[in-house]
Amino acid sequence: GDSVTQMEGPVTLSEEAFLTINCTYTATGYPSLFWYVQYPGEGLQLLLKATKADDKGSNKGFEATYRKETTSFHLEKGSVQVSDSAVYFCALSVDSNYQLIWGAGTKLIIKP
Amino acid sequence: KAGVTQTPRYLIKTRGQQVTLSCSPISGHRSVSWYQQTPGQGLQFLFEYFSETQRNKGNFPGRFSGRQFSNSRSEMNVSTLELGDSALYLCASSDGGHTDTQYFGPGTRLTVL
Numbered sequence: 157g158d159s160v161t162q163m164e165g166p167v168t169l170s171e172e173a174f175l176t177i178n179c180t181y182t183a184t185g186y187p188s189l190f191w192y193v194q195y196p197g198e199g200l201q202l203l204l205k206a207t208k209a210d211d212k213g214s215n216k217g218f219e220a221t222y223r224k225e226t227t228s229f230h231l232e233k234g235s236v237q238v239s240d241s242a243v244y245f246c247a248l249s250v251d252s253n254y255q256l257i258w259g260a261g262t263k264l265i266i267k268p
Numbered sequence: 269k270a271g272v273t274q275t276p277r278y279l280i281k282t283r284g285q286q287v288t289l290s291c292s293p294i295s296g297h298r299s300v301s302w303y304q305q306t307p308g309q310g311l312q313f314l315f316e317y318f319s320e321t322q323r324n325k326g327n328f329p330g331r332f333s334g335r336q337f338s339n340s341r342s343e344m345n346v347s348t349l350e351l352g353d354s355a356l357y358l359c360a361s362s363d364g365g366h367t368d369t370q371y372f373g374p375g376t377r378l379t380v381l
Contacts, residue, residue, distance in 0.1 A: 187366075188366055188367045190369075192372075198374075199358070199372045199373060199374045199375060200358065200360075200372040201372065202369050202370075202371070205367075205369060207367040245311065247311075249366040249367075250366060251365075251366045252366075253324060253366065254299070254301070254316045254318070254323045254324040254364075254366065255301065255313040255316055255324050255326065256301070256303075256311075256313065256360075256370060257313070258310060258311040258312075259310075260310050261310060261311075
C-alpha cells in the first residue's frame with residue numbers, strides 16, 4: 157500500500173545550520189507530496205507542496221523537490237532559526253483516495 | 269476567510285460513553301477529512317466527506333462514524349469509548365481534489381478515563 161517514511165527524530169541543530177529532513181514514499185499512481193509543520197501548541201499547517209515530478213515547493217526559506225526517480229521529497233533549509241523548532245510531517249495523497257498518508261513526523265530542535 | 273473551527277476544544281469522558289465532535293470548514297470548501305493523532309500511532313485517517321457523501325474511510329472500528337451536512341459542516345461520533353480513544357482529533361477542509369491543500373483546525377483533545 158501507499159506509505160511515507162521519514163527520518164527519525166529528534167533532530168538537534170545549532171542556529172544557522174543547514175537542515176535536511178529525509179522523506180521517501182511508496183505510492184501507486186502519481187501522488188501529490190506535502191510537508192506540514194506543527195509548532196508547539198499549534199495546529200498543523202501546510203509548509204509546502206509539489207504535485208508533479210520535478211516540481212519544487214518552497215516557503216519561508218524551506219524547499220523540497222519531488223524526485224520520482226528516487227521516490228523522495230526531502231525538506232531542506234539553508235540556515236535554520238530557533239523559531240523553526242517544531243514537528244515536521246511529510247505526507248502524500250493519491251487520486252481516488254481522498255486522504256493524506258503521513259510519515260511519523262520529525263521533531264526539530266534548534267539551539268541558539 | 270475564517271479558518272477551520274472545531275468544537276469543543278477539550279473533552280473528558282469515561283469509558284463506555286459516547287462523544288460527538290464538530291467541525292466547520294472554510295467557507296466554500298466541500299471536503300472535510302478527519303484524522304486521529306496519538307503519540308504512539310501518529311496521524312491516522314478516519315474518513316473523508318465531500319458534498320455529504322463519504323468517499324473514503326480509514327481502518328477504524330465501526331464505533332467511529334461521521335456525517336456531513338448540506339452546509340459542509342461535519343460531525344464525528346465515537347460510541348462506547350475506550351481508553352485507547354484518547355487522542356487529538358483533527359479536522360481538515362479542502363476543495364476536494366488530491367492536489368488540493370488540506371487546511372487543519374486546532375483539534376479536539378479527547379481524554380477517556
